Amino acid sequence: MASGKKRPPKPLDFRNTPLADALQTQDMAAVAFALRHGPTVVPLMRPGAPDDPRDSGEVWTYRDPESGDVALLLFSDATHKPATLPPAVGLHSPAWLRAFLAAHGDEITTVFFDIAGPHPMQASPDDLIAALDA
Template structure:
């Protein structure tokens, strides 16, 4: 008997607990959501599908007046403004902790759902502390 192929469930580019935490502006709930679920990250360049080590190149915003660099993260890919590059990745809490640790000296702020519906911002140090808790 031939085996039936299971229908693949489409990957959801969202973290509902993160969206809920942003709605209530609750830092403790935000920390919990980041430790236990993925984050939607905009990409300048998507990763190569056949190379699992290539996660792509993360897109960051550099303020033209100050040179400050911001990392924009999203609770849902639907909240990413169309003006940003179209590619996104769904990254793990471990990835986020590693990325923030590696770039903490360059990134001045992290914005969540910057275009709404419930934007919030934090420093990389605050997020590292939340992820390490």
């Protein structure tokens, strides 16, 4: 007989282990595979509304004050996000990443993965779109 108590929901796991493994080996084909088949951790300026699945929050990007270049920072694990970035993170699907890059790829000059380590990597938005479409 059930006890009638509901278990608390399992917390979201804000990581993509295959992406972390691919970054460790700096294998772009493995990075592409991990991005096509798993979530990406994205820093957010504003988290999404918990009761609105259409609201994924407002993504934080870095604008270089000298050049004006815009970088998108993505993480394989929320624990790799530097504390100096906004505290909120989102866990986004491959389809979301593809749509975001398509919508903002003209203004984003580079995409950094795990910029503070342990195994940073960078790619162009066009390279990531091609990887996601493969």
